[in-house]
Amino acid sequence: MTPYLDVQHLSKSFGALQLFQDISFSIGEGQRVGLIAKNGTGKSTLLSILSGKEGYDSGDIVFRRDLKVGFLEQSPVFDPDESVLDACFNHQGEEEKVLKAKQVLTQLKIRNLQQRMGELSGGQQKRVALANVLLTEPDLLILDEPTNHLDLEMIEWLEGYLQRGNRTLLMVTHDRFFLDRVCSVILELDDHTVYTYRGNYAYYLEKRQERIDNKRAEIARANNLYRTELEWMRRMPQARGHKARYREDAFYELEKVAKQRLEERQLRLKASNIYIGSKIFECQYISKRYDDTIILKDFYYNFSRFEKMGIVGNNGTGKSTFIKMLLGQVPVDEGHIVIGDTVRFGYFSQEGLQFDEQVKVIDVVRDIAEYVDLGGGRKLSASQLLQHFLFTNEQQYNYVYKLSGGERRKLYLCTVLMQNPNFLVLDEPTNDLDIVTLQILEEYLQDFPGCVIVVSHDRYFMDKVVDHLLVFKGQGEIKDFPGNYTQYREWVKMRGDESTETRGRENASNSEKTRTSASSRPRTANVSKRKLSYKEKREMEQLESDIAALEAEQKQIEEALCGGTTSVEEITAMSKRLPLLKDELDEKSMRWLELSEIEN
Numbered sequence: 001m002t003p004y005l006d007v008q009h010l011s012k013s014f015g016a017l018q019l020f021q022d023i024s025f026s027i028g029e030g031q032r033v034g035l036i037a038k039n040g041t042g043k044s045t046l047l048s049i050l051s052g053k054e055g056y057d058s059g060d061i062v063f064r065r066d067l068k069v070g071f072l073e074q075s076p077v078f079d080p081d082e083s084v085l086d087a088c089f090n091h092q093g094e095e096e097k098v099l100k101a102k103q104v105l106t107q108l109k110i111r112n113l114q115q116r117m118g119e120l121s122g123g124q125q126k127r128v129a130l131a132n133v134l135l136t137e138p139d140l141l142i143l144d145e146p147t148n149h150l151d152l153e154m155i156e157w158l159e160g161y162l163q164r165g166n167r168t169l170l171m172v173t174h175d176r177f178f179l180d181r182v183c184s185v186i187l188e189l190d191d192h193t194v195y196t197y198r199g200n201y202a203y204y205l206e207k208r209q210e211r212i213d214n215k216r217a218e219i220a221r222a223n224n225l226y227r228t229e230l231e232w233m234r235r236m237p238q239a240r241g242h243k244a245r246y247r248e249d250a251f252y253e254l255e256k257v258a259k260q261r262l263e264e265r266q267l268r269l270k271a272s273n274i275y276i277g278s279k280i281f282e283c284q285y286i287s288k289r290y291d292d293t294i295i296l297k298d299f300y301y302n303f304s305r306f307e308k309m310g311i312v313g314n315n316g317t318g319k320s321t322f323i324k325m326l327l328g329q330v331p332v333d334e335g336h337i338v339i340g341d342t343v344r345f346g347y348f349s350q351e352g353l354q355f356d357e358q359v360k361v362i363d364v365v366r367d368i369a370e371y372v373d374l375g376g377g378r379k380l381s382a383s384q385l386l387q388h389f390l391f392t393n394e395q396q397y398n399y400v401y402k403l404s405g406g407e408r409r410k411l412y413l414c415t416v417l418m419q420n421p422n423f424l425v426l427d428e429p430t431n432d433l434d435i436v437t438l439q440i441l442e443e444y445l446q447d448f449p450g451c452v453i454v455v456s457h458d459r460y461f462m463d464k465v466v467d468h469l470l471v472f473k474g475q476g477e478i479k480d481f482p483g484n485y486t487q488y489r490e491w492v493k494m495r496g497d498e499s500t501e502t503r504g505r506e507n508a509s510n511s512e513k514t515r516t517s518a519s520s521r522p523r524t525a526n527v528s529k530r531k532l533s534y535k536e537k538r539e540m541e542q543l544e545s546d547i548a549a550l551e552a553e554q555k556q557i558e559e560a561l562c563g564g565t566t567s568v569e570e571i572t573a574m575s576k577r578l579p580l581l582k583d584e585l586d587e588k589s590m591r592w593l594e595l596s597e598i599e600n
Helices: 043-050 083-089 094-105 122-135 152-163 177-184 199-237 240-260 319-326 361-366 380-387 405-417 435-445 459-465 484-495 498-503 506-512 534-563 567-597
Strands: 003-014 018-028 034-035 060-061 069-072 140-144 168-172 183-189 194-195 281-290 293-303 307-311 336-339 344-346 371-375 377-381 421-429 451-455 469-473 477-481
Touching: 003 043, 018 043, 018 168, 018 183, 018 194, 018 293, 034 043, 034 177, 043 140, 043 168, 069 122, 083 094, 083 122, 083 177, 122 140, 122 152, 152 177, 177 199, 177 459, 183 199, 194 199, 199 567, 281 319, 293 319, 293 336, 293 477, 307 319, 307 459, 307 484, 319 421, 319 451, 344 405, 361 380, 361 405, 380 405, 405 435, 435 459, 435 469, 459 484, 469 484, 477 484, 534 567
Parallel strands: 034 168, 034 183, 069 140, 140 168, 307 451, 307 469, 344 421, 421 451
Antiparallel strands: 003 018, 003 060, 183 194, 281 293, 281 336, 371 377, 469 477
């Protein structure tokens, strides 16, 4: 394998903030590498350093001689007066290349090649930048969030494009489906260090957990030995011989290991003090259009209690407009939307929230509420919520202007949750959030006892969170599908007309069968109502008993792991048991919820 890039002992800091220190890795020909890290730890900075746009403190970066590198920035900048075509080729387009450019740009839904760049939205400009870097056909592609501003059809096209041939790439993305299907190597930037996993995202998850378990056991062993050595240090006289000095030096090295802290959360954040009535909202034959673009046409839908709905579809089909109509921000042309009296919306928008740069992070959240009542006598303070979403104590008392783009999105999410809503409406919540935060948010939404609507192009996230889909196909056509995104795609493939489903252009007969939005009869997610059978009632009682026992065991293990008196063997066994216990608890809780919905 021909080496394309070799990074040795690279370090970078901004003032007192150390992003990474003495990191080393290499990329060979044909390797497709995904870079994963928490927000604010230097992912985009590292890519900028490799592209030559950012300096570094120390280390060596060596590219193969004459290597051609293409770099996609997270926020590209163009001359607003140049055309789309000129932006792709910098005024040097040959006829053959122009034809190829038209093909790639059409796949990315950019069709007017003479349009001025200044007239395009930020998302459209990002797509032109992506087309540009693909068209230059570099030896090494460096991509910063390539799936941002792409709809599902574009993402699937890009997956196929990058999988073809012997392409070499390094990319940052939060799209875990994309990572799993495209990348063969995962680099994790964590605690100022880079860890390499030679496999896809699923392999990375498995091996990362092994690394964390081993690290946790190492810290536990060090703590046990540290207590013994600390007693020795306290007893020893000041005048020490050569052996004693050697043992003293070893003590300080041991102390560094013992005082390490893993930022792994042991508890899921569960709220039980949320009430929402049986009436949520009802769309009564609503219609909406902008000129020739139809968003909704005679659309009826009765939203059910505790429903977790996903909304998918290509850009421009009206997904965001629909939820803004639901929230009363955009008027309907015809029909009515009736909202239940108990509904309290929490809205996370694509546009985000403008913060006062000179306010401390903790004060942004405290201005909304000091705490949230979780029920059962439990309260969650503003600081605890921020900590749950991986804001350290130091970050909480920093000013907003010091936050990265992803950290600002995470802070915005915390402000929405701090309002204690019973109905969450999330419009593209995964954009710019790191994977660890996405996992936390997924857990929160899985346990959330209210209602949820998610608009997202993140297929992995949708599969984890939603149990029902509205598929916006354009021109007012909406498919009502009882399942998650993967189940929907499998259903499409079984019907044998995947290409037409993907493009939202079915023939007339199929369209009549699937056009539920334009139906004149009411639709509701709960088609039939029934009572629990005797067997199901007994199952529900047993589940309640099992869940209580599992939660007690979970609490016991977590207390033991934090107690400092457990042996290394017991710690290792508990670390292996804990994730299995959580999976079992999740499975039984989900089944209990299914039965409780029937009962209600």
